[in-house]
Amino acid sequence: MATYKLTYFNLRGLAEITRIMFNIAKVPFEDIRLEYPPKEFAELKAAGKFAANLNRVPILDYNGVQIGQSKAIERFVAKKLGFMGTNDIEEAQVDMMCEHVRDIRIKYNEIRFNKSGEELEAAKKNFIVNDLGVWLEKLENVVPNSIYSVGDKLSLADINIYLLILDFFTPSEEVEKAKENCPKLKAIANNVAEVAKDWLASRPVTMF
Ligand SMILES: N[C@@H](CCC(=O)N[C@@H](CS)C(=O)NCC(=O)O)C(=O)O
Known part of the structure; x- marks a missing residue:
């Protein structure tokens, strides 16, 4: 039997x-969590433990x-566990949705990690009030009227959408407003939340 250690x-x-993929698929994996803020990380890094992801x-x-790069890991595990669509076209569509979600997250992260203090708060609010809804509506336009964003089964694309819609942004009235015209995205995200509910309720609570 295959062994997975993350x-x-x-x-x-x-x-x-x-x-989330391992938990939805009920495939056992070793969930190895290093202390954060990092303590033992420097020692393990010096010992070459993380060379596959450039330390x-x-x-x-x-x-x-050893496989590094989170997106490569996601796609590899998605293929192994059946979350990458059922044919080449669906695989490309899953990939496409994941990249759409990544683009939106990168836009917000560019603000989060490059500003501080009042400037950061103002820039975050500006993005959420003026840009987020526009991006979400573009994404809403490319998903079907279904609980699945690609084909007729849950995929890596749906889990990415779940993260964007229900996990990534700190809940607020403005975030809710940005999502108001996106019923299809919400249905996809809610389905993932339902299917993964045991994991979401039992996983360690962490700051991000
Ligand atoms: N593109 C890489 C980025 C990996 C990355 O930046 N990892 C961070 C944690 S989120 C890290 O290990 N930082 C510690 C360090 O660079 O020393 C991926 O997606 O795996």
Whole structure:
């Protein structure tokens, strides 16, 4: 039987989509969580433990083979567990949706990680009030009227949409307003939340 060991910090961050896939598929994996803020990380890094991700995490150990880069890990695990569509076209569509979600998250992260203090708060609010709804409505336009964004089963694309709609932004009236014209995205996200509810209720509570 295949063995999966996923090493990351004790955060949702770049590992959570993969953890959600293992939990929905009920496939056992070792969820190795390094202390955050990092303590033992420097020592393990110096010992070459994370070379496959250029001395960073996450790292997936699959049957003793080390795989780095969170998106490569997500796609690999999605393929193994059946979350990457049922044919080449669906696989490309899943990939496309994931990249759409990534683009929107990057836009917000560019603000989050490049500003501070009052300037940060003002820029975050400006994005949420003026830009987020516009991007979400574009995404809403490319998903079908279904609880699945691609084909007729849950995929990596749906889990990305779940993260964007229900996890990534701190809840607020403005965030709710940005989502108000996106019933299809909400239905997809709510379906993932329902299917993954045991994991979401029992996972460690972390700051991000
Ligand atoms: N593109 C990489 C980025 C990996 C990355 O930046 N990991 C961070 C944690 S989120 C890390 O290990 N930082 C510690 C360090 O760089 O020393 C991926 O997606 O896996």
